[in-house]
Amino acid sequence: xxxxxxxxxxxxxxxxxxxxxxxxxxxxxxxxxxxxxxxxxxxxxxxxxxxxxxxxxxxxxxxxxxxxxxxxxxxxxxxxxxxxxxxxxxxxxxxxxxxxxxxxxxxxxxxxxxx
Numbered sequence: 001x002x003x004x005x006x007x008x009x010x011x012x013x014x015x016x017x018x019x020x021x022x023x024x025x026x027x028x029x030x031x032x033x034x035x036x037x038x039x040x041x042x043x044x045x046x047x048x049x050x051x052x053x054x055x056x057x058x059x060x061x062x063x064x065x066x067x068x069x070x071x072x073x074x075x076x077x078x079x080x081x082x083x084x085x086x087x088x089x090x091x092x093x094x095x096x097x098x099x100x101x102x103x104x105x106x107x108x109x110x111x112x113x114x115x
């Protein structure tokens with residue numbers, strides 16, 4: 001009887017803790033939402049939107065848009081390779097490098113839209 005009571009109490013405590021404690025983020029979630037990676041991904045999303053807007057409004061020709069999209073895809077591949085090499089996140093140096101390359105692409109988008 002005493003053993004059954006102790007088992008019941010232990011089970012109740014464990015169940016209560018599971019209900020009270022928030023679930024831990026999985027490693028995959030953290031890798032996708034790591035602050036440095038999230039910043040790079042948001043920047044890529046904005047660049048993609050600028051290219052789409054330029055094509056839609058006629059400020060970019062289809063050829064210019066295709067070339068810019070190709071460069072953006074290459075940056076995305078580079079990010080994925082960097083993340084894979086570092087266990088799911090970007091180092092500060094990799095983030096700086098990707099941001100410098102995004103700066104160059106941003107300048108190209110602007111130049112292509114305004115020529």
